[in-house]
Amino acid sequence: MTTATFSLGDRTVGRVGYGAMQLAGPGVFGPPRDHNAALTVLREAVALGVNHIDTSDFYGPHVTNRLIREALSPYPDNLTLVTKIGARRGSDGAWLPAFSPEELVAAVHDNLRHLGLEALDVVNLRVMFDVHGPAEGEIAPMLEPLAELRRKGLVRHVGLSNVTEAQVAEGRAICPIVCVQNQYNLAHRRDDALIDALARDGIAYVPFFPLGGFSPLQSKALSDVSARLGVTPIQVALAWLLRRSPNILLIPGTSSVAHLRENLAAGDLVLSDDAMAELNAIGAV
Structure with a gap:
């Protein structure tokens, strides 16, 4: 796995981490299909050098955080756990907004309790004006209640998720923002300018659905490049x-140790300028 790193506030993490979302049941709802297998994947990730795990108490709900605590607590000193608040799950598994001050404060305390922590490394505020993508507002x-929890020491760093450029600017005027987590991948390039602006300011960008999410990436160019390199399309996309x-x-998330290793190996894959040009054209279509 690549040794390249970047900063999340005062934490230094490897550029290839692990997303715990897929450890919950189908539709990110309910318990995992195989409890012990989920624990094994988490332990293997850390054993292979992963020191950045993304989670949320609304995965399950509460499922992934409890699995992380069972598998990894007491946590290694270099492990950074990033969670998110701002949503809740309906009884039918629906994704619902939960961003009143009372709900946000309660969510931070729920994450602390289920992860077994006294303070959360990074908390992303998931903006839910539109469940399916960023919307102005x-x-x-x-954000102000979350900034207050940061001042109290319950939250060390704050990030934003599912946000527009204007909301990032608004957020940075309220408190330091260490990361932005939005949908972004080879085919979904809406945040190109935002990524470049954040890079100039040393702020991390964490793409969710890096492989297309519920609509997996499908592209002849992606297939051609991966075939020439003798690797999988997923590895090329990463x-x-x-x-x-x-x-x-x-x-990237997975409930499989084999897929975990495959994802981590993408960190060592070097793409030529020609391959990058071919892949860049996918998002221009």
């Missing part, structure tokens, strides 16, 4: 993100 009323900008941190 004032975020100060929901390697493209790593080369796209030095502030990009990956959190």
